[in-house]
Amino acid sequence: MTETRPTPRGTSASRHAGSRGACERIEAAALALFAERPAEQVRLNEIAAAAGASLATIYRHYDDKQALLEVCLLRWADTLANRMLEHLQAVHTYRERLHKTFWVVLDFFETYPEVAAMLLSSVYPQAMRRHTTDTQKHLTRLLTGVLADGQAAGLLNQRVSESVLLDYFYGVLARLVQMQPLRHGEPRLTDQHEELFDMLWRALAEPDRGV
Known part of the structure; x- marks a missing residue:
């Protein structure tokens, strides 16, 4: 019988809090860049760099720009x-x-x-x-x-x-x-x-x- 490892208490909440924090940073960075110039001139990798996040993280939460x-x-x-x-x-x-x-x-x-x-x-x-x-x-x-x-x-x-x-x-x-x-x-x-x-x-x- 395969043993099921218990999920540590609070892990799910921590992941949720981490995702929320990442989204807040991404959206704050996007807002600042979208305010500077038209959206079509802003690249997702610029937003990722400004937010301290990876492109993969952005695509995990948003379909596109x-x-x-x-x-x-x-x-x-x-x-x-x-x-x-x-x-x-x-x-x-x-x-x-x-x-x-x-x-x-x-x-x-x-x-x-x-x-x-x-x-x-x-x-x-x-x-x-x-x-x-x-x-x-x-x-x-x-x-x-x-x-x-x-x-x-x-x-x-x-x-x-x-x-x-x-x-x-x-x-x-x-x-x-x-x-x-x-x-x-x-x-x-x-x-x-x-x-x-x-x-x-x-x-x-x-x-x-x-x-």
Whole structure:
């Protein structure tokens, strides 16, 4: 009868922790390089060297460079979505909910400018639409509901759908965030958020109700 050697206690957890640590280093290195230049100009062996990992380790966790880019994007998008949901819990009026969301996004990208740089240099709209997490879907439903309720209350433009209003809202935010690294982060968007949001609110509001 063949003897089965017992697995040492904690071995599986240690391997899991080691894999998680390797992924964190790889994704941090990838983020830094994707922020510097377009993804197609970044080689996987550069990422491996920056992360102190082997190519074999990268391929063990990611199918290819595009998969690694999308994982980086999804992790940061999920972090942002969670932060937005957390801040929205204590806000009740339509205007203030949108204003709080607007500020949280600006603050997030000022805190993590490398993520904004990655979005500008390496992420294309089709890549952002391919995958979404449950948290991101929940946030989209919540904000779409806020916009629909604002329309029903006569505060927001009723001539377009709530989905178009959401696209408009995110479109303005995306442009501000993506252009900020090119302006070297000055002046800070969070320092101007009151005026910037007021301009956006006027664009979304039902005529004669936005002032």
